Amino acid sequence: MKGTKRFEQSRQHLLKAGDAMIRKPLAVAVAGVLAGMTSAWAQAESKKEPVQLETIEVVASGQGSLTVPTLVEAQHEMRKIPGGANIIDSESYANGRGSTLQDALGYSPGVFVQSRFGAEEARLSIRGSGIQRFFHLRGIKILQDGSRVNLADGGADFQVIEPLAARYIEVYRGANALQYGSTTLGGAINFVTPTGYDAERFRARGEAGSFGYNRLMLSSGGVHGSLDYFASVSRYSQDGFRDWSEQENWRMFSNAGYRITPDLETRFYLTYTKTNSQLPGELTKAELKDNPKQANFFNSNIARYKRDFDLIRVANRTVMKLGEAQQLEFSAFYAHKKVWHPIYVVMEQPSHDYGLGLRYINEMPVAGWRNRFVAGFEPSWGKVMDNQFVNINGEAGPRIHKYDQDVSSYTVYGENQFYLLPELALVVGAQYTNMTLKQKDLHTGDPRQKKNYERFTPKAGLIYDLNPEIQFFTNVSTSFEPPSFSELASWQATPVLASAQRALTFEVGSRGRFGIAEWDVAFYRSHVRNELLARVDPVSRFPIGMVNADKTVHQGVELGLDMELAKMLYLRQMYTFSDFKFDGDPLFGNNQLAGIPRHFYKAELLYRHPAGYYAGPNVEWSPEKYYVDHANTLSVDTYALLGFKLGKRNKTGFSWFVEGRNLTNQKYAATVSVTDIAGVGAFGGANSALFFPGDGRSFFAGLEYRM
Template sequence: MKFSFSSLVLAALWLPCLPLSAQQNADPNTLPEVVVTAQAQRESLTSPRVETVKEQLSKIPGGVAIIDAEDYKRGRATTLKDALDFAPGVFIQPRFGAEEARLSIRGSGIQRTFHGRGIKLMQDGAPLNLADGGFDMQAVEPLSARYIEVFRGSNALQYGSTTLGGAINFVSMTGYDASPLQLRFEAGSWDTFRAQISSGGVFGNADYYASFTHSSTDGFRDWSRQSNQRFFANFGYKLSDDVETRFYVTYVHTDSQLPGSLTKDQLESNPQQANAGSLAGKQKRDFDLFRIANKTTFTDGDQKLTVSSFWSWKDLDHPIFQVIDQLSNDFGVDVRYDSLADLAGHRNQFTLGLGATYGITQDNRFQNIAGERGLRTAENEQTSTNLDLYIQNSFYMTDTLALVIGAQGSYAKRDFEEEKIFGANNSADEDYWGFSPKLGLLWEVTPKAQVFFNASRSFEPPSFGELTAVGAAPGLVELDAQRGTTIELGTRGSTERVRWDLVWYYSWLDNELLSLGIPGVSPTQTVNAGRTIHHGVEAMVDVDLLRGIVSPWQEATVASGKQLGQDAIRGDRLFLRQVYLFNDFRFDGDGEFGTNELPGVPRHYYRAELIYEHPCGFYAGPNVEWVPQGYAVDMDSTLEADGYALLGFKIGYRTPKGLSFFIEGKNLTDETYAATTGVLKTAAANSAVFMPGDGRAVYAGIEWKW
């Protein structure tokens, strides 16, 4: 008898499941009872368990989601796209197969294909953004997170964010949920290698977690090598049952070659080539980041006070069209009070917070001579100050209907001090004030299904990336803050076999920050556009298509006889996981562009995974990523990126302790496509704006938990 290699692989993967399957199928007429003893778990006050956070987020009348890190750790977990691929409402596409990506929620920062804007990116509730609003994707390590919170739009008010996009919060592992020792290794196409060693534990009232990761890849494209080393650690101590403090330490060293964009002809003929200008200038983005933070939580029954603070230091070396040398220091503090005390005999949730951030950046510019510094072209100091006072109250008028009222007052200042290199001082400063109210309703139709509505304002002052001119004009560009009004209507919940999160939203934006250019300065300079519309649908629908295929389906019960939730169900299943985005972003009767669509983001985006799961930990199945139609890369709608469809497949075995492993194939049909694009005012046929996605690739990983 002959066996193929694939048969042997499948047999090896299925082997851990055989004892359980044999036991459950010994007598088809008798199902063994599964009894779970409910025990009280110790929980960190500063970093709650996933189950606790899910309950908290269910009280927000709008688009929110939580991503369990165990889900994305079942495959390659290298980039932010790997972690956020199935987060409803999030559009993320790498520029060249690495962390650097276009990250957008509801069209936030739509012109950005490099380090982000328009979203508050956080680590354990403290901002990772620089004080001016920009952020780096490389500052995040998905493998050290226990879960990820995603707050779309004004639903991030509880973290002091009022941008159009909202907030994404990576919550770290702690000693309460980490293994004493864990090793993980990933390897795959283009000499990709990734390794992690981590440890966590609890000692009396103290706990700790520490993780070190190394990742490197030659990249699919020429001049796209990446190398990253990250250290994340935290130490918590319970001063009493009601008081806990936790210290966080982060160090990141990252080197990234930048292959640049291609023309459409170049993309179609050879997507692996690098842009000639990027090669000649040896363009890169390298930086070191050191960050320390503290979070202290005081609880007293239904009341909680949280004090967070951080300091972040970043040293950036960035040869592009010029060499940018920046040294940044950012500081922040946030004080937040939460109360669950009843009001007038009704359930009530109240939040009041004050956040402040301050950042100072020494910015030096030089001529780029083959990646080396030439003559100095600029020397300046950029200072950002932000103050945010936020308040929100959820009052249950009945047992199932809550009225949510909130608001945020914001102040931002951008101060630019330029040294007199060429005999002129072009110093300037800008002040921005914003008031962002919010009104919502949350109706709990059943204990597991909700309908919600909210209306809100958004406010986003420009970052220095928009305020500083890239052409001949010195000083600051005069820009207004981007403001908007958003309404959203949605539902979320679950039945026995279906889980869903569906949201429709409509935003009217004023002064959107778009790169429409300034004559005589730069054709890509950011300015305030006229009114624009951001309208869309965010959908997530998960379905158990089949249950009890080879392992009979049964429900676990606690010793008291009460049933546990859906997560406690035992048995195998065929599971369809899917997210869909409808993005209708356009000008609203603009004098030059009429009602043209805003470029850079596809109108339709669909991602799905069909997975067979066995309770022993085995899983396998295909996945697809589909952009069914082309989309514009310029405001004039003269040039388009083509639609595409990608096929992948994943197979593996994952267990809470011991050995876990996976094999994952991506873009198995070797599709040539643009993962994302640049954004122009007017494009020509030979405009280099296309960023190729990776070709066919295979990755494998192994993990051991003690």
């Protein structure tokens, strides 16, 4: 690819959104795609260069890891997916600050990820998943080396992930994550750590910058006969751009693998996380414009919002090859987390989660035709003791509740890929999911609540390889997402047990490279039923329950386009169009669903010298206002952020970078809370505190040594 690494993005999906889609930002993006592909064609025609075939790494038996694919092997597997999916090489974000999920996933098409207050707490959404959830996570399955990180009910914390400790990241959007048993609208993200086979013998990295930011990471890996190992330790802290936004994290990731025979390998994982975070909360639009550094007064001075937890997680993954064309995989994990979480109440939540996984892969031909069959079974269990107390200036007062929460679930899935022609594959699959949630308040003696959710979700798709470099795909799929305990919790005297969210999604797209361009694009349209949305009291602003919207539509475009504009000059781009709306709702009609910008664009132009030096500007642009409430009465202003980075990246020895962000010191909302109606009264309407300010002008520098 002419000296450049593949920019590891995906591409997602538009659909016909009518005239509303024909906006200037979309026109600019589409023009960029057409121009890039046209110039690519012209350059290829003029140079008459032979097509470069895809490089496929072949690992002989007894070499490399059986339990963890290499980056090249994982990229090759991605071409077997008939929909939006991509891989992010950790080297693509190691050339700048690597602190948050936004740093790691920011250029992945279709992934909307924004830090809530410059730290690791983020809003993460794919195709409008968890659109109501501005805290923690819902609607996306997070995996560490193929094992689930989410709690058994589907919720998750971002602080358990260390982007710098990953070798690569796999992003599967929507039903394209079936191979990991994901049933949700958003799909799955898998963070893959190095093994002793591909890790540096020693790596040390330090970062420092504005707002008291500093990060230190040490790692090492190696192979000794049949045994290999990898371990990393990192510490991160910040004072924060805003008041009451200090954070400190310690994390350790490690794994050790043992090759029992040339065809059998087992690998054990140990993870430890300790995190302490102050939560500055939301501001009104006027407060943001006046002083974005301030914290929400209630958060910082009265309730003293925080989220602190310790987590320890152990896991195993074992792979057995059954000849040349069959493979059996087994996985297991256990996680214990203890949370201290002062918010409107003080929550103390010890939890235990554990699960198993069994997957079988068969690539034997069927009657001489190329074929690939995958089947799996994933049961999991979780238990949370949700202790809630009166919040007295951030300390626990009298007990209010003692919820004993239990969840059990299992998923059975299968998928078959049959090649009708050497270049055309038919993919069909399905999964069955069953989840049971139980809750009883041991303090009040209220009767136990129990809710069971189950659904069969099929999918079908096609993959067409025009040539070894260019691929087209299409699929139709279904998704299913039960509510988590957070969705079932309610301030109502008689809580309503919400129904599971489900959707039917159509998708078409392409991935490939030609001439100077590499692209990943997908268009999608999801018809959603029972979307999980929250109700908020329009005067007090307190939540009053979770409801299911009748019908909503999620449709959009997800585009990644990377180009070599000239020798050593590279342009990386990501554009996402998100058109999410109600469909004839009795209260909101055809209003836009709140919380996600309709147009979102990021680009980086870098000069890269063969000696490892690089320099160039970058931009993040939200060109159109979007709403914070489903009634469409209060909106987020547009913004454009300018940054610049320079440095030198070496495979061994010293590397360094210097980076500036938001150089024009824009005051803007990085993301927002979502409500149904912005409301009335002293705390409603324009006075609604729903905006999370983004960081102001900042500078960072880093130094790394690898051997």
